Amino acid sequence: MEFTRRTVSVGLLAFPLGATDAATHNAPWPQRLIRAARQQIGVTRYYDPSYVSLAYPGGDVPDDRGVCIDVIIRAYRDAFAFDFQQAIHEDMRSNFSAYPDRWGLRRPDRNIDHRRVPNMEIWLARHENERADLDWQPGDLMTCIVGGSLPHIAIVSDRRGWDGQYKVIHNIGAGAHEESLLGLYSNERRFRFQPSELS
Secondary structure, three states, rough: OOOEEEOOOOOOOOOOOOHHHHHHHHHHHHHHHHHHHHOOOOOOOEOOOOOEEEEEOOOOOOOOOOHHHHEEEEEEHHOOOOOOHHHHHHHHHHHHHOOOOOOOOOOOOOOOOOOOOOHHHHHHHHHOOOOOOOOOOOOEEEEEEEEOEEEEEEEEEEEEEOOEEEEEEEEEOOOOEEEOOOOOOEEEEEOOHHHHHOO
């Protein structure tokens, strides 16, 4: 069974963008990304790592569930119409040996490859989106290791937490939510990816 993102297009051609939509479209890209991620809060309510056969391109698991990386995939699709599923799959088809072999695959799998944090890290680094410092900025992507072995990814928010640092938007086990996380786990890496910068 295939799942795909549903979009509502009724009336889009008949009416101009509303003031809120126009402001969002013209906002700086980090704000657009953060807004798209924040809109998942209360919608994505479950952490579900199940393997699912997806439509391609643009495939997605149901909106009410997913894992940490699904927050990022959906936010980039909703904010910029950028499809990590297609981008990572195409790069892996041409450069399979550049990606981790920890899952024992012999060829790319468009249903799951983009939903694995180590693959996302490789893709972002290969396209020169990793930052050497940890001078966190809203719209950054933060990856880390949770519990000593579990890769995790989150979007850095524009809101600050109790510790004065920016919060993140992620799904670490209870659906999409926003909370303080920076500096709490090991192997933090910082990425900053604006789709229009990708040639």
